[in-house]
Amino acid sequence: MNAVEIRGLSHRYGTGPTALTVLHDLDLVIPAGEIVLLTGPSGSGKTTLLTLIGALRAVQAGSCRVLGTELAKADERTRVALRRRIGFIFQHHNLLGFLTARENVAMALELDPDLDEKERLARAEAMLHAVGLADKVDAYPAMLSGGQRQRVAIARALVHEPGLILADEPTAALDSKTGHETMALLQKLAKERGRTVFIVTHDPRIHDIADRIVAMEDGQLVQPATH
Amino acid sequence: MNELAPLTRVYPVLATAPPQQSVRPPRTAGFRLPFRLAWRQLRHEPARLAAALSGVVFATLLIFMQIGFKNALFDSAVLVQNSLRADLFLMHRTTEALWRSASFPRARLAQALALPEVERVTPLYVANLPWKNPETGLNRTLLLFGVDPTARLLGFHGLDDAAWDAITRPDTILFDERGKPEFGPIRSLLAQGSFFGELNRKRVEVVGTFGLGATFSSESNAIASETTFWRIASGRNPAQVDVGAIMLKPGADVAAAKRALQALLPDDVIVFSRPELAQFERNYWAKVAPIGFIFGLGVAIGLVVGCVIVYQILFSDISRHLGEYATLKAMGYTNGYLARVVMSAALVLAVLGFIPGLVLSLGLYEIASAKIFIPLHMTIPRALFVFALIFAMCVVSGLIAIRKLRDADPADMFR
Ligand SMILES: Nc1ncnc2c1ncn2[C@@H]1O[C@H](COP(=O)(O)OP(=O)(O)OP(=O)(O)O)[C@@H](O)[C@H]1O
Ligand SMILES: [Mg+2]
Numbered sequence: 001m002n003a004v005e006i007r008g009l010s011h012r013y014g015t016g017p018t019a020l021t022v023l024h025d026l027d028l029v030i031p032a033g034e035i036v037l038l039t040g041p042s043g044s045g046k047t048t049l050l051t052l053i054g055a056l057r058a059v060q061a062g063s064c065r066v067l068g069t070e071l072a073k074a075d076e077r078t079r080v081a082l083r084r085r086i087g088f089i090f091q092h093h094n095l096l097g098f099l100t101a102r103e104n105v106a107m108a109l110e111l112d113p114d115l116d117e118k119e120r121l122a123r124a125e126a127m128l129h130a131v132g133l134a135d136k137v138d139a140y141p142a143m144l145s146g147g148q149r150q151r152v153a154i155a156r157a158l159v160h161e162p163g164l165i166l167a168d169e170p171t172a173a174l175d176s177k178t179g180h181e182t183m184a185l186l187q188k189l190a191k192e193r194g195r196t197v198f199i200v201t202h203d204p205r206i207h208d209i210a211d212r213i214v215a216m217e218d219g220q221l222v223q224p225a226t227h
Numbered sequence: 228m229n230e231l232a233p234l235t236r237v238y239p240v241l242a243t244a245p246p247q248q249s250v251r252p253p254r255t256a257g258f259r260l261p262f263r264l265a266w267r268q269l270r271h272e273p274a275r276l277a278a279a280l281s282g283v284v285f286a287t288l289l290i291f292m293q294i295g296f297k298n299a300l301f302d303s304a305v306l307v308q309n310s311l312r313a314d315l316f317l318m319h320r321t322t323e324a325l326w327r328s329a330s331f332p333r334a335r336l337a338q339a340l341a342l343p344e345v346e347r348v349t350p351l352y353v354a355n356l357p358w359k360n361p362e363t364g365l366n367r368t369l370l371l372f373g374v375d376p377t378a379r380l381l382g383f384h385g386l387d388d389a390a391w392d393a394i395t396r397p398d399t400i401l402f403d404e405r406g407k408p409e410f411g412p413i414r415s416l417l418a419q420g421s422f423f424g425e426l427n428r429k430r431v432e433v434v435g436t437f438g439l440g441a442t443f444s445s446e447s448n449a450i451a452s453e454t455t456f457w458r459i460a461s462g463r464n465p466a467q468v469d470v471g472a473i474m475l476k477p478g479a480d481v482a483a484a485k486r487a488l489q490a491l492l493p494d495d496v497i498v499f500s501r502p503e504l505a506q507f508e509r510n511y512w513a514k515v516a517p518i519g520f521i522f523g524l525g526v527a528i529g530l531v532v533g534c535v536i537v538y539q540i541l542f543s544d545i546s547r548h549l550g551e552y553a554t555l556k557a558m559g560y561t562n563g564y565l566a567r568v569v570m571s572a573a574l575v576l577a578v579l580g581f582i583p584g585l586v587l588s589l590g591l592y593e594i595a596s597a598k599i600f601i602p603l604h605m606t607i608p609r610a611l612f613v614f615a616l617i618f619a620m621c622v623v624s625g626l627i628a629i630r631k632l633r634d635a636d637p638a639d640m641f642r
Binding site for chain 2 (some may be wrong): 085094096103
């Protein structure tokens with residue numbers, strides 16, 4: 001079973017003579033449970049690929065199957081439903097400033113109508129324990145360090161047991177030591193839980209957490225450097 | 228908590244959900260969670276919340292005052308009409324309102340007697356005349372009613388048989404004890420027995436009181452017999468009356484009698500039933516006089532100002548939190564869910580702003596009643612009506628602000 005199956009995916013921005021094709025007939029398969037890193041020069045189309053996999057953009061050409069859902073010609077409802085089964089980790093933590101760490105993590109569970117408040121908070125708290133923030137559950141993001149915030153974001157991305165975790169430059173706002181620690185934590189949690197992870201990064205220091213590294217150049221995947 | 232227990236799932240166990248789950252459309256939560264999210268967001272910045280609320284309070288206050296004054300005007304405008312004890316009324320075709328009526332020939336009343344249903348008729352005369360305050364000597368205009376004391380046409384508070392009998396004597400009047408204080412301490416003067424005053428520079432004896440009160444058309448009132456009225460309001464022709472009151476025989480069909488009278492009488496007079504007479508006066512204040520329009524405008528301004536303030540707050544809240552909203556969208560929150568968050572914020576502003584606005588309005592109503600003698604009443608329907616306006620105002624502001632949510636593109640969260 002593959003978490004992601006991409007065949008002949010192309011994408012371009014704009015229309016007419018100013019149109020810019022950023023993905024060219026791309027194929028990529030990510031088996032479930034694998035941690036895949038995507039590297040490549042700036043402007044090569046990495047983020048574009050990630051937003052397509054994350055159902056944040058409409059697929060224009062080719063096939064993109066994520067967690068069993070075909071995203072080519074998928075409507076907004078299908079894409080929203082799929083997003084609920086994905087955990088996102090952003091470059092900046094993107095936590096809600098008016099919510100505590102626990103409430104932020106619980107936000108990923110509020111879309112599940114089968115859970116009650118007690119269960120949500122208990123699961124959020126357990127997840128914060130798992131990322132080593134047991135003593136910060138009631139802290140607001142403004143009271144946390146950058147690394148702590150990114151760990152809250154990791155807890156939020158994992159708590160609803162997503163089939164796929166997507167991260168774009170998750171270490172960009174962190175110093176290299178904190179960045180590596182945070183990603184090692186993500187790797188540990190993902191492996192413990194059998195999660196599939198797809199990370200876009202420039203940061204060579206985190207290459208060791210990957211099962212596989214894929215490189216991208218000018219909208220095409222180039223021969224991946226094996227790990 | 229099984230699903231959290233680490234290491235129970237061994238890599239590479241599939242974490243992928245079964246495919247059929249993917250076609251399940253996103254279920255929408257109710258209003259509770261979006262509401263809570265909105266409340267937490269508002270609560271997090273108390274200063275901004277206070278600023279937003281003050282806007283709603285202001286709008287509430289403005290609307291309550293406008294509606295209060297408008298209704299006080301209407302209520303007081305028909306106070307006289309509502310206490311006339313007759314079934315049908317005649318007024319000149321060009322009469323706009325009682326206090327500025329055009330008179331018509333008294334002969335019309337005699338003609339009305341020809342209708343079998345009519346039991347008796349009685350004329351009512353009105354005139355705006357200057358009264359000299361017995362203490363300060365300053366003149367102030369009041370409304371003098373001239374009416375046959377035996378007809379018992381006026382049903383004002385305190386008009387008992389003794390009072391009516393008292394003004395059968397010439398050159399005596401009854402004085403409104405609820406009028407504005409600028410007319411003098413009528414009640415304490417009367418405590419030592421009847422006293423003499425000057426009305427339209429004619430000497431009159433005040434022999435009693437009644438209670439009507441200041442209205443928008445008169446600051447105080449007085450009642451005299453017809454003969455006294457003609458003497459004081461010199462220049463008035465006794466053959467020209469302002470209002471003709473018609474009492475029907477018991478059991479008579481008022482509507483049918485009205486139609487018959489209108490057909491019987493010449494076109495210079497119009498026949499009114501009592502509710503129609505009151506409505507006629509209301510219409511004058513609402514339409515002919517610009518007063519109704521001005522109050523309506525005041526309400527509209529209050530709503531517009533409130534709308535702008537609430538919209539500004541909601542809009543800037545969305546703009547400043549666009550990243551958060553986009554993040555929520557990336558997490559699978561729908562536009563509809565986030566719209567409910569914004570509408571919840573609007574609802575919170577409406578309720579939290581309305582309550583202090585209501586309390587302040589009650590205080591201002593008290594002050595208005597005590598200081599300017601225009602009774603303003605807070606009624607439950609009025610409070611509900613104003614709340615509905617404020618609520619609608621916040622909803623409209625919210626709906627406009629929601630358009631800004633479209634700018635929250637989750638794909639922008641990845642650059
Ligand atoms: N929304 C957009 N509209 C138009 N052009 C875009 C848009 N987003 C990206 N591009 C362009 O598409 C190309 C690929 O962008 P993308 O963000 O996918 O690159 P990237 O590999 O993530 O780069 P970086 O490493 O700098 O983040 C770039 O040339 C970029 O300018
Ligand atoms: Mg990028």
